[in-house]
Each structure stands twice: as structure tokens, then as C-alpha cells.
Amino acid sequence: TLNNIERMRGQLRSMGCMWAWDREAITCLPEFYKWTQWFFLKFYEQGLAYREKSAVDFCPKCNTTLAREQVWGEDRHCERCGTPVVKKELEQWFFRITDYAEELLEGLEEIDWPERVKRMQRNWIGRSEGASVTFRSEEGDPIEVFTTRPDTLWGATFMVLAPEHPLVDKLVTSEYEEDVEAYRYQASRQSEMERLSTEREKTGVFTGAYAVNPVNDARIPIWVADYVLMTYGTGAIMAVPSHDERDFAFAIKYGLPIIPVIDRPDGVAKSVVRQDAVLEGLEAALLEQGIDFDKRQDALYVTLQGDEEIDDYVDVVRQYVKPDAWAEVVGAAWLFIFSDEVISFDSVEADEEILKRCQVLAVDERWKGVEQARTAMELLNAVEWYGDVLLHTEYGTMINSGRFTGTPGDEAVAAVTEWLEEEGIGAHEVNYRLHDWLLSRQRYWGAPIPIVYCDNCGVVPVPYEDLPVRLPDDAEFMPTGESPLKYHEGFLHTTCPKCGGPAIRETDTMDTFVCSSWYHYAYVSPYYEGDVPFDPDKGDYWLPVDQYTGGIEHATMHLLYTRFFTKVLRDMGLVDFDEPMLRLFTQGIILGEDGEKMSKSRGNVVNPDDYVSTLGADSVRAFLMFIGPWDMGGSWSSTGIEGIHRFINRVWNLIVAPRSQSESAPSNEKIEELRRMTHKTIRTVTEDMEAFKFNTALASLMKYTNYLLKAKRTPVYATEAWEEAIHNLVLMMAPIMPHVSEELWERLGGPYSVHTQPWPEYDEELAADEIITLVVQVDGRLRARLDVPADVTEEEAREAALADANVQRHLEGEEVERMVYVPGRLVNFVT
């Protein structure tokens, strides 16, 4: 690592980067990570660090935990040995970042950060308001759930626990034990991302157990399904299939009851027909019937208005939907489930057998077959009949909800929550998607967590005076797959700081994000030797950070962690501000020449050294800025950098190459034009640099240079205005091309150094145009461009425009209804 650091120092220096090297901090040195450990102890003292079991991806063959990127392929195998990866529960350390969720959300309001980073953090924190409600199993075990929709409680027809939920073992009946165990194993092999995909079909197993819905004492089955995550909410949900899409899909699949408890909103009917459910011809039939639809990847989306159109649609669908496929109509109207065959509702009594195979059937009242359907449903007792239809997720008047029936949608949530609190079965609650920061790493390379475990005293923090807990430098990297610290006898075994008895050290190390959460504080006084991590006086002077830059990929992790750290530091009294970085700019990623992220495996890595040594550091720097918008990044181009190199050579020739003195005197006009170009360029370059728009700043400098190269051949050369021009050009180039600028500055006789000169100022009056191009349009189409004085009046502009031959031609035989006039820009004749 130290060798690599040395190499990078050299690279950065060769590029002419001006860092304060005396303030460098290296996070892997004990002098630094001593303070990272100090922070851990402080967090621990405040109850912000805790230890809990948590699942990791684990390779049973290598006997090691794996990072997400070490898990490969759809079957999720170990990158090294190909063994299928499983989830394993390990005791791990966490920081309680969720304690600060609300403040992390609010703090975003007061900082000058890109809106998209703020939005990503808001979504990451994922605040949602709702209620916690306690259900009970028939055996009396409390099962807490979180819901954002307490108004749908009466529609909860089953419960779902995450496969990892601790109650699963207790609840499962012997009859279902085997199924549940098998299911849990396969769930442990899925990633969270896969589990949450709404595209994927929902799966689950029944536990054999039942719970009681506290609002209506309904007996509801308890299932286990992987679409419920242990890491969000309580790891258990109440399922309301009538008003939640995921629960709905699950209920359909497993034949669970669906009870609507929110009246459907008025409006249009929406239908989704999966294409694989459609015979060729449905599309054509819809077209023929004049029924509008959108065709997306795998489905037809139909929106219907009015009974007549709905009836037409039903006819078409009946005709063309395949047996054993399904179509749904959600939102306002109805749902059809086609089981093995299309059901003809007109003859429903004759089709009991078919109906039996249907899981759910619900029909809108407007539909003519409703009476038969109702009769048949009741007869078959397939589902409870509520006479109205299913799945919509909007708020609305409550129905089928006991004493709350009739409560309007805008009052429902509050009314139910209040009642839950009165009854003691629930409470208002805010839930966050954000979870606590898991900082344990089963790796060698990180700051050791300063904790020891003693048989007598339990978990004991290492005393401050014993910091740092050093990483041993003689650890053996054996292919055990586990942290080498576990096998380092000297590190592992220690004495208990409390009782002096034998104890063992924590062998997990800290996530590197812990070090990067406070490194900017180290810069004010690296490796400070006081009793806090940095010199408070220097901190007062420098902090907080005025301008921070980093990649967008840090938006939700590093940039959230470091904000959390600062808030904790503030609560400890170490700093007196709330936010670590007042202003943020996110730079993009420079991609390889093929437009892909640079990586060794792709073989598209560009080594800046090669270009620095051939074309020079200035060319490399300038080209990096020219590639594209600074926050978007872009692709490297080996021919593109040649263009920059040519530009630098042109500037060199412009200023250094001799030219014989002109005989004739320059005209005042030409001098004015030159000065105008100079001041216009200073204006745009200044604005662009302040906005981090380096690519367009460079474009302006190139344009200006091209102009000066032409001007050099005219009598304006060697005038005062010429001297002003080239001096300013060099000053503006200095931050982008520091080396050549310094050299040119010296040759122009400027005082050392160009980098300590003030930035050039522009004169608004000198930059103002005297002649402007007036665009003339007829009905919004360009018909002429006229050079007119900048102070042209509307009347003069109209006259000049009407005098143009091409404009006259296009206005011939037309009556001008009105004229749109944009001063200094255009006139548009509307006919």
C-alpha cells in the first residue's frame, strides 16, 4: 500500500496537482486508525455501536464470507470455487445511524449539494409514516407488523413472515416443518435484490399456524415468503391482497381470500393482459373494435371508459384469451381469473367444474352475468362474496370495516391509528428504509475493532490508553478464507483490561467507510497527538469543508456515513456545526476508450503516465476537462488528446513565434473588436469555471485562440489591445494548463508566478456587441438573418425584416396577424 501511495504521489505531482502534502493522512497507518478506534469506543460508550446477529453471504467450501461482488451468476456461486453461496448468521457490529435518520433527512435542506444526490439520500433513508400493530398467534405470541395503511387492517386475510423471522421455528407445525425448512434454505440463496423484484413470481409456504387479526378477531393463516425482508420493518407483514399488489399476486397464486375494505374510486377501468396469455388475434381484435391499447414488452395495457366499451372489451377478451391463462382488470372495475378455460358467465351454472378450478372470481355489478356468478360463488363457497371488486391501492371510503365503515379516505388513516392507540393494539410509527450501518468485516485489512471478549466480564472495550490496537504485520495469509487475525495467536489472545484474566480479541475489522467518514478532519492536523482526533483551534479555522468533490457513486454511502459521523461529533462537542461539507460537486467517471468503465479485465485501462511523458501533463489535464461535462465523465480518446496538444502548440506559436512589425496602423474598429473578444471571453470563461463547466471554458479559450491567430496577421498585432489579449489568455489558461502557462507568462515578462496573479476581470461595456444578428421568422420558420445595430427599436426591426426579399416572398398572399418581437434576437411574423 505504501508503495502504491508513493507511486500515486508521483503521478499526482507529475500532473501538477497542488495539494498541501504536509497535511496528507494515510488511513492504514496506526497513527491514523488509532483515532478511528477512538471513535468506535466513543460510539460504543454512547450506545451507538452494538453487536447483533446478521446474515452474510457465505461460501461453505471456502469457509468465508463474501462481498456481493464475489457472488457470481444467477445461481449465486462463489467466485473462487463455484460452490453455491448461502446466507449465514454472524455476530456483527453496527452503528446506530437510524437514530439520526430524521436529522439526516432534515439536514439536506441546509446544504448546497446537487439535487440528485439529495434525492438519492432521501430515497435511501426512505421515511414512511404509518402504524405498528400487534397481531397474535393462536398460541399468544405477539407478532408486530408495520403498515403504512392502517385503514386496510380489516382486509388483512393472512400474514407473512420473512424466512429469517425468529418466530418461524416456534410457529411452524410439524406437518409443515419440512416444507418451511426447504423454503428457508432456498431463500437464503437469494439476494435481497432478487427477492424484491416485482417482476418475479411470488413464492411462499404455509406454516400451519394461524394468527388473530386484533381489529376483528379474524383467524388468518401465517405464511412464510421471501418477498418479506427481515431488514425492513419488523420482518413480518399483514397481507391485504385487495389493496396491495404484492399481497394480491400472492393471494391469487395460493388461493387466499381477498376482501376489499376500501371502496373503489370512480373513474376508468384499467386492464393488463399478459401477452403470453393471448392468442394471436387479440391485438387485431382490439384494433378492429377501436379499443385503444399500449403494447409494452410483455403486456397489453388497456384503458377503458364507459360501460359500452367495457362490454366490447369483455367480448374480445373472452374470445381470445387462452384457456389456463389469465387476464386481470384492475383499478376501477374487475378481475377475471381464467383458470383452465375461459368462463362463460352466461352459463355459469352449467360450468361448476370449471368454476371450482378458479381461485378467485369477482365481477363488477355492471356486468350482466353477475347474478349467476354470485349464486355460483356462494354455492361453491370458493371465496367470500362481497359483490364488488378488487385490487386498487388508492385511499377511499372504508367498507367492510366494522365501526369504521363509511369513514372517508382522507380521515381513515388518522382515525384508525388513534383508535389503535386507545385500544393498545398499535401505535403511530415512522419507519425508515435506512438500516443500521453494519461495519464488521471479516477481513484482515481494516482498523481492528477495539473490543475484547472475556469469559468473566463479557464484552470489554479496549481502554483509550491502549490504543491503537495494531494490525500485526506478520499475519499469515493462509487459504482458510477467514480473517488471518483469527489464526494469529499473538493478536487473538490477550488479557482482559477489567479483570486481567485471559481474553480474546475481536478479529473483525472495520469497514473502510469508517475511516473515510472523518478523514477530512484529520487534514487540519494529521496524526494529532492530543487527546482528541484533531487540533480544535485548527478545526475552528478550517472546518467545515467549503467545497467537496467526489464521484456520484458515493451518494448514498460515504456521503451519508460522513454526515452521520459529523452529527455524532457535534453531539460529543467536538465540532459546532451540523454538516461536514457545505458544498458538493460530483464528478463523473472517465471511461475507457471503448466507453466502458476502465478495468484490468477489460484491458481498457489508460495509464496517465504514458501521456504525461509524451504529450505532457498539461495536455492530459486539459483533455480530461475537455472530454465532457465534469459531472458526467466521458470516454478517453487517444486522438482527442492530440487535438488538445495541438491547441497548446498553437497558443505557444501565437505568443512565442516572431512576426515582423506591421507597417500600417490598425483601425479603431479592429482594436475595438479585439477588445470585445477579449472581454467576452473573460466573461464566459469566468462563469464556466465557477460552475465547474470546464469543457465549455476550454472551448471558449480555443475559439479565442483561433481568433487571435487570425488577428496576429493584421495590424492589431503588438498594440496595447493585443498585449491585453495574450496576457489574459495566459492567465485564463493557468488553472488548466499550469506548466505551459507559467513558461509563457515568464516570456511575456510577467512577475513570478502566474498562479499567484489575480483572475482577469471583464468590462461589461467592452464586452457588449454593437452589431447583432436579427433572426427573422415567418410562422416560426427561419427566413432571414439581418445584421442590425444592437440598440435597434422594434419598429426599425420590423421595417428591416419586411424589406428582406426572402421574407417578402414568404409573406406574399398572407396576412400578418401579429408580430412576435424578442429584443436583440428575433422577429416572427405570424400569419
Add this chain to the structure above:
RNA sequence: GCCGAAGUGGCGGAACGGAAUACGCGGUGGUCUCAAAAACCACUGGAGGCGACUCCGUGUGGGUUCGAAUCCCACCUUCGGCACCA
């Protein structure tokens, strides 16, 4: 899948709701040279026309507007992040 972005010439990219394609790369032709390279000059979105000019053109389909790359709606595609790469 969810969250966040982006789609403009052959390519990277410019364009306060008002000249689409600035600047650069690449290409074509020329100057210089015995020749080449470099440098310099000119041209370079498509179609039509001798020309003046005309029509088309900013991922797709709609909309708002005198006027849309820009604003609105729907969709498509690509990229970044998704908590053990940092």
C-alpha cells in the same frame, strides 16, 4: 426490480423556450515538400436544386406554444448505485 441520470452529425459534445450541431476528433480537397510527416487553408447532418433557396432532421409516439433538443404525458434504450470493491 427499486432509486438516480442520460439519449443531439461518422465520434466526444455545444445550445437563458428563439440561428440546432459551438469547440474538438475523424474525413475530403488544397498549400508547402523530391516525397512523407508536421503545420497551415478550405469544405464536411441528409435529400433536392445550376443557383437563389426549399424540405427533412436532437431515441419513439402524443401534447402545450407564434416558436420545443429545451416544458408536459406515455413509452423505448443505455449508464450509475443498491449496503462486504472503495
